[in-house]
Amino acid sequence: MSATRVLALDELTQDEAHRVVVEGVAIAVVLDSAGAVHAIGDTCTHGDISLAEGFVDDGSLECWAHGSKFELTTGKPLTLPAYEPVPVFAVEIIDGDVYIDPSQKLAV
Numbered sequence: 001m002s003a004t005r006v007l008a009l010d011e012l013t014q015d016e017a018h019r020v021v022v023e024g025v026a027i028a029v030v031l032d033s034a035g036a037v038h039a040i041g042d043t044c045t046h047g048d049i050s051l052a053e054g055f056v057d058d059g060s061l062e063c064w065a066h067g068s069k070f071e072l073t074t075g076k077p078l079t080l081p082a083y084e085p086v087p088v089f090a091v092e093i094i095d096g097d098v099y100i101d102p103s104q105k106l107a108v
């Protein structure tokens with residue numbers, strides 16, 4: 001499958017997550033403080049919570065429910081109670097638009 005345009009880069013706010021659904025896959029898109037865009041699985045592995053409703057903190061996305069932080073670059077949980085990673089997807093920026101291919105996982 002090929003990458004799908006999910007939103008314009010200027011729809012993102014730095015250090016905030018934006019939930020999108022691409023081909024049935026819920027993804028949290030994050031523009032980090034360094035200007036890099038990340039796409040990580042939106043559903044917390046500890047419970048059925050949207051990570052995009054949580055908080056971006058120093059390279060991680062924190063679940064608001066019980067505080068697990070997932071690393072934006074790897075999807076790995078940095079803190080309990082979650083202990084399983086969320087997937088991370090490849091992001092392409094083309095002419096100011098953000099493209100994601102949900103079949104291209106960088107890390108699981």
Ligand code: FES
Pocket residue numbers: 044045046047048049063064065066067068080081082
């Ligand atoms: S549901 Fe996310 S840490 Fe519990």
